[in-house]
Amino acid sequence: MESREQIANHIKQYKAQDVKLLYDLMVKILLGNNDFHLDEKAGRDDLISVIEEETGKKIDYQLDTVIGKESVKIFRQIEELEFSGSKLKKAQRVELMADVLGDDTLFEGFCLAFYDTDESLLNLCKIFSCMERYNELAQNEVYQNRKKYMRLISDYAIAAVNLYGVIHVTELQTLILEYENTFDENGYNHVDGNYKNTVMFTPEFICTCTLHQLIGDSVPAICTTMDGFLLHNSFLHAYQIEQEKMLQFFKGTKRELIENDLERFYKSVRSSSFRILYEDAGLKQMYLPTKKEFLQYTDKNYYEVSNAEKEMRRYIEKKFTPNFANAAQKAGVSVKEFVDDFMKELHYQATDMGKGGEERDPHKYTQFVFNFLQEYGIDLEDIDQANEFLGYAMKVANSVRLWCNHGCTPNEVRRETPINLRTTTIVPESSLAASMLAEGRDQLGQMGINIDLDATSTDISSISFDNGINGTMTKTTKKVYPNDPCPCGSGKKFKKCCGKLAG
Secondary structure, three states, X not given: OOOHHHHHHHHOOOOHHHHHHHHHHHHHHHOOOHHHHHHHHOOOOOHHHHHHHHHOOOOOOOHHHOOOHHHHHXXXXXXXXXXXXXXXXXXXXXXXXXXXXXXXXXXHHHHHHOOOOHHHHHHHHHHHOOHHHHHHHHOOHHHHHHHHHHHHHHHHHHHHHHXXXXXXXXXHHHHHHHHHOOOOOOOOOOOOOOOOOOOOOOHHHXXXXXXXXXXXXXXXXXXXXXXXXEEOHHHHHHHHHHHHHHHHHOOOOOOOEOHHHHHHHHHHOOOXXXXXXXXXHOOOOOOOOOHHHHHHOOOOOOOOOOHHHHHHHHHHHXXXXXXXHHHHHXXXXXXXXXXXXXXXXXXXXXXXXXXXXXXXXXXXXXXXXXXXXXXXXXXXXOHHHHHHHHXXXXXXXXXOXXXXXXXXXXXXXXXXXXOOOOOOOOOOOHHHHHXXXXXXXXXXXHOOOOEOOOOOOOOHHHOOOOOOOOOOOOOOOOOOOOOOEOOXXXXXXXXXXXXXXXX
């Protein structure tokens, strides 16, 4: 294996700016390992007792079996430098990187907290010149189990926010245990070594506290609030505004904050878009697919193709193939590609996923359908055919899964019996509250705040037109659709460029 000195000599060859980028990346990942934070916080936080209380299991080993004294010195030094904002020279960064990558405990902790793919991690280790270390670690069965568990938690969290928009960590825990039934708790601890035991990377200690910390520090695609909400990244702006409000809310407070203070604050910000969505969606049933389908939502672009969509596709192929063929020829694509793009766009127009949980406007959806037909010269014979085409489109819209419907479609909301996973209030109580406060201490500390731990959807199928549709719509200005090239000239699709701002 590469020695510390060999790693340092290799990194020295990079330019100072490249070393800075690599160092910043390493620090961000390493500090996301909450196993090491347990030791760092042991003297002032109640995290260990909170985890024991929630899981009913005793952490009956010394913390130096999680991270040894020499390793923890390096970890704390890096943490202090990061929080103080100290400016480091290239040589200092090189030495600290070599300290981490050349230390068995810190290196494994870094790899466990790395949030991208194993292939990306391997490529990063090539850049760091510690491939032999990584290859040996990757063959270790205990490391494999720990990493697999971390990936599983990450997948469930990402799938949940993609499907529901917002979910509380208590609900996520219930979902995971429902889908996994029982975990095998063996095989997560080494026989010896300074990273012999783990608290965070084992199902033995799965609870709201460990889940909240794992996701908050190791899954950057998700925003996590101090009171336990996991948010889709489309709520990032709303989350940032809420953080700013917190700073203003407690500005000038001289004493340390207690749980009741935070409860007062969170009651004052219930108008945040993700909190409104959570409250409204919670009044409806919760869609619980099979485990296989649920985990498909880790792909942000995945959606379930409904029977209504299949029916509309068959309808288009039967009645409008020549029309769509002409439009496809103009667009320079095959008929299948053109129909595929239309169906995806139809779904995009109908869904509220990734749109901050805003209610859909059924009239805009209808306008899109007919603007599309007019845009591509797809003529309708008469009002009956227009209503027929719109009827199929409405069936598609009522079969789309919505955040505001707790992942259900409008059709399902009308039929099914509600399923409620919520067993806590918005502001968690007792041990969960303590864990959230402990987790948020550093975040609030950077804001100058100290904590005292002791102290209903629209049914779009119901739309009717009093005067019918007479086919005499006039086109005034060119409408830009999400998949069109952005007018700003960036070369990107409108929905991935200026459309984000418009939305």
